[in-house]
Amino acid sequence: MSNKEYCDLVYSWFQCTSELDEDGVTRFVPTDKINLSAIGRELGMDRRTVGRYVKKLYEQELLEERPGKTVLKVLEKTAATLVPYPTLRQIQNSLHRNSVSIFVYLLNRYIANAEQSYFITYNELKKYIGISTATASNNVVVSDILKTLKALRLIDYATIQTDATRCNIQIKTVTNVLPE
Numbered sequence: 741m742s743n744k745e746y747c748d749l750v751y752s753w754f755q756c757t758s759e760l761d762e763d764g765v766t767r768f769v770p771t772d773k774i775n776l777s778a779i780g781r782e783l784g785m786d787r788r789t790v791g792r793y794v795k796k797l798y799e800q801e802l803l804e805e806r807p808g809k810t811v812l813k814v815l816e817k818t819a820a821t822l823v824p825y826p827t828l829r830q831i832q833n834s835l836h837r838n839s840v841s842i843f844v845y846l847l848n849r850y851i852a853n854a855e856q857s858y859f860i861t862y863n864e865l866k867k868y869i870g871i872s873t874a875t876a877s878n879n880v881v882v883s884d885i886l887k888t889l890k891a892l893r894l895i896d897y898a899t900i901q902t903d904a905t906r907c908n909i910q911i912k913t914v915t916n917v918l919p920e
Contacts, residue, residue, distance in 0.1 A: 749783050750793040751802060758812055768809040784877050834888035838869040842885050843914075846895060850914035859900075859908045876905075893919045 758767040776794070780787040797803040804811045845868050849858060863873040865882045872878055886909070889895045896912040 749785075750779070750790060751797060753779055753783060754797070754803065754810070754812055761811075767812045768806070769812075770809050774810060781877070784880060834885045838871075838881070839885045839888065841869050842882070843889055843894060846889075846911055847914045847916055850911060855913075857910060857912050859910055861908055865909075 754769055755767070757769050757773060759769070760766070761768055776787045776790045780790045783790065794803070798805070802813055804813050842865055845865070849860070862879045862882050866873045866878050871881060886895065886897055890897060895914050898910045898912065899907045900910055901907050
């Protein structure tokens, strides 16, 4: 369900958080579970942005307000599927040009380091792709990209905890060819 008027991730949050009503058909989210600030933190968005997208979901009649709950109106395979939020987030974070930029950067650093293991920081990668280094919440973007590159077997890496709130990334290997 790709619609630029609202965010698929916000609708996915409602899908993944929803419960099945007694009728066995209707899916809903209890009103007390809907906190725009908390949803924003979970999705890496501003509370106002989440609110704007939720409003669009109501306007497009994908959500309906009922006493004590918000009902999801469209739940059919052609319109919406119950794709877990972490899956959507990783796809969104890793399947765009930032993935290519990070991959090329890591490959160039690996070659410059005589094809030996090296360390890099989240902030270094965030700065390289032009996302804010002022917040740790953007680390998930870099982490999702690295996980995808590792799943493709283009890189091997490990995260090393340096103190209670910081990690370094050890790039072990980088290859420019997809394995067969």
